[in-house]
Amino acid sequence: MSEALAAVGAAGTDTSVPAAPGAHQFWRRLRAQRAALVAAAVVALLVLVALAAPLLTALEGQDPTTYHPSLIDSARGGVPIGSFGGVGADHWLGVEPQTGRDMFARLVYGARVSLGVSLGATVVQVALGVAVGVASGLGNRWVDAVLSRVTDIFVSLPLMVMALALLAIVPSGFPRPVLVAVIIALVSGWSTTAKMVRAQTLTLKNLDYVAASRLSGWSIGRTAVRELLPGLAAPVITYAALLIPQNISAEAALSFLGVGVKPPTPSWGQMLTSADVWYQAAPQYLLLPALALFVTVFAMTVLGDGVRVALDPRAASRLRVGTGRKREARAETAAPGPAPDAVPAPAPKEEERA
Template identity: 45%
Template sequence: MSARSRAPESAEQPESPAAADPGAKAPGQRSGPDDRSLKQIAWQRLRRDKVAMVSGIVVVLLILAAALAPLLTKWFGYPPTQFHQELIDPVRRVPYVDPDNPGLGTDPWGAMSSDHLLGVEPTTGRDLFSRIVYGGQISLIVAFLATLVCVALGTVMGIIAGYAGGWIDTLISRAMDIFLAFPLMLFAIALVGVVPDGLFGLEGNGLRIGVIVFIIGFFNWPYIARIVRGQTLALREREFVEASRSLGASTGHILVREILPNLVTPIIVYATLLIPTNILFEAALSFLGVGINPPTPSWGKMLSEAVPLYQQAPYFIIVPGLAIFVTVLAFNLFGDGLRDAFDPKTSD
């Protein structure tokens, strides 16, 4: 056999990294879909959801408008409690088309102008733009604070019930049933109307906001508590929890460091969907006259004041109604997008 004959089969050939380790990647090779973290996968799904992204942008703009209400009012309007009776026809109670020339008649659509972007209110002549902006500030403050109270209570009660089990779980679950059967709206109407000024050092609208936040947060916690309880029941049997328990970790460590981080996603998604519900609840209370006291702007109160004037000034009921509609719709669509993005069953 010649020297050029093939080498013995036992001779070792250099192996490529891919052959030595099937999971290894060649130099310059990009990470595949399986190398992405949960946050990256969720963000990529959310970016592909155009409706959720647009809704998220609207939510951010609404929050910025509420936070910058004093500046926006200074730049584009007038103080929300400033009256402009000279702009209003004393007979029809709606704005003039041109206040400098009353002979031109009145404008049932608010006489919008560069001075009053959304026109003025009938009867009072207050700037509608500034009242919408400040009304959004009140609605978002109440909604966010109430959601924070609700999420905090629901998370604590749900995680304790799900992890402890036994009589503790039974006791908390029965408390959930009682709270869920409570007539929340009727209780809110009764309580807000009888709470005296000066309670806990609060009075006026500060007290009203505090009572509304307490009612919404304290009586709505069972909804999120049930979600957290169900997730905790599944997580407490997982291997990482068993490993921590076998290593002697305390119950507090397991709840805070092992289970709670895995509950952040459903909590955030539920909180996003709860905020618009709280906005509607505050608007309903103000519409019924037991929410924010005038002259502080409130979308619900503006709707209530617009009802008797809807024929003379239809825009006065459309503008605050549209503000509520857009805000609630944006939060709901953004919450739906978050839920789909974090859902492990959603295909990429």
């Protein structure tokens, strides 16, 4: 504990605080959730695929930008030649209609863009939200009022409308994935993080060890780093884990609307935009990026919920499935109850009560 706590403890003040769960306890609680472990394995596989995209495409012998006009049937409007969109030894998932670009290469490179944009936006959202929330919670009433009103304004901003407006005025030479990540981070997410951190800061600053550090003359920055941030770690990590799937969906929506990542850079949302007219002639062109988005967002959501429950054992999972409910029902059935033949004791007479 800090030096300030020693002085307060000597004065007789109770400075005991509940200990935060350590890494061993967190891992033990997370392992008890099978759905979270499966989701973590899926997320790890997706990240590995995104990082190894150049190696995987080199093994296939393809790249995401090369056109293969000989693999499409121009007489039928550009439909891939062959079954299942031209699936074969040279093209593991077939080729795109009209262009003939390799689908597998575009999917794995699209994973790099989608995951990179969402993770970058999450880092900016968490950093900005924690800074504003802590400053608002520890500052005076004027600082708190100004920062709270600014946060409320950003909470009310519609993400898609603001993103469409900002993306339309930025020069085309600016790197599009970086621009999309910055806009998603600045328009949404950080304001909700700031409100959550402010509420937690207002609670933590009234605890003995935080009050002692402030009374001992520590600066606001030192108090925030040494005393508040360790207590804020659990809720911030939990919220960050739930922000990632939201940011993936936002990037896909912007790319689907045509204002996100621009060709020839592949993106899952961009692939869905090009596939909306091919769902009958070449359904795999629509199903593959849609399935990749669904699996990624679902796995991230389940993992985020598992992290939240592991960090806060008092919280119940919002994604409980039938196995958990059956286990609870068996526990209630096995719990001892009153004997069926038990006769309640008669009430005492008025003379006895007197």
